[in-house]
Amino acid sequence: MSDDHATGAAPGDSSLGRIETEVALLMRLGEATRRATGSAEHRVLDRAAYVILRHLDAAGPQNVSALAARLNLDGSTVTRQVSALQRDGLIARAPDPADGRGTVISPTPAGLHRMAAVQAARTRLYGDILADWTPTDRDTLATLLSRLNQALDSRTRHR
Template identity: 40%
Template sequence: MPTSQDMTTDPDTGLLDALQHQVAVFARRAEQTRLGGVGQVRNSMDRAAYLLLNRLDQEGPMGVKALAAGMGIDSSTVTRQVAPLVDTGLVKRTSHPEDGRAVVLQLSPRGQARLDEVRSSRRELMAQVTDGWTEEERDAFCTLLTRFNSALSARQGAAGVEAGSEAAATGSQVPPAS
């Protein structure tokens, strides 16, 4: 298996440099537009809110710890990000059916409507940005981007495990990922 040093001297260095540059440009453009869609709902939901609402929609009601674990972030981060969603009525806090002391987060009807509106707007943006692409090109891009995100997620998870092992060996604390 090649080491990190081997990879930097590989003939693919130019390609890897181009890739990292394009990822940086993509991240900047995504943040600038927030990939917010088109029309009146453009830029009207931040990334954290969208990802939280989307997860609750796809996986159903769940507790803060489960939501945090599924998103690969710390529970305190989820708690902080969910608070304004509860305040604006997009998410409901309810008692756990089996343990009344535990809190379950659930997408409210208002949250579902808002998420549907934002998804529609973002879907239109994706259609506009990829206008002229074939279905196969869109599919290939989605497949590769999913694979890229999964690899980043796995690397982040492995880095957290390595940091935790190192912290345990030295007795230091590992800051939570956010």
């Protein structure tokens, strides 16, 4: 079996090599852009805290195990991150209504405020970066990135 066939690539499909390169570059430049951005709003939350708060805002209160599973992270990693968020007053723990022995976490108003500030700063940044793109091109990019993220998420869940 050829390498192309083993990876699901059609023989001679150079677009997959370009995609791999562009995704690697996107991740590197995204992080470099975050670090280089002068706005303090980008730095009021680290990346992990932002992702946790965004998920809790969208999905509602969760126990740490469910949160770890959804974010594809080790439970001990999420526990450490949640402890730091709680120490900073950005999340709160409450008894789990489904299991009185456990707890669920949810964002506090301060956590939601900080998350919204980071989200607004990031939205403005991408607005500046993509200012010369047409609305159709921006919409196409959003759609394709969503599809890529869904495919990546599906693959990690089925491994």
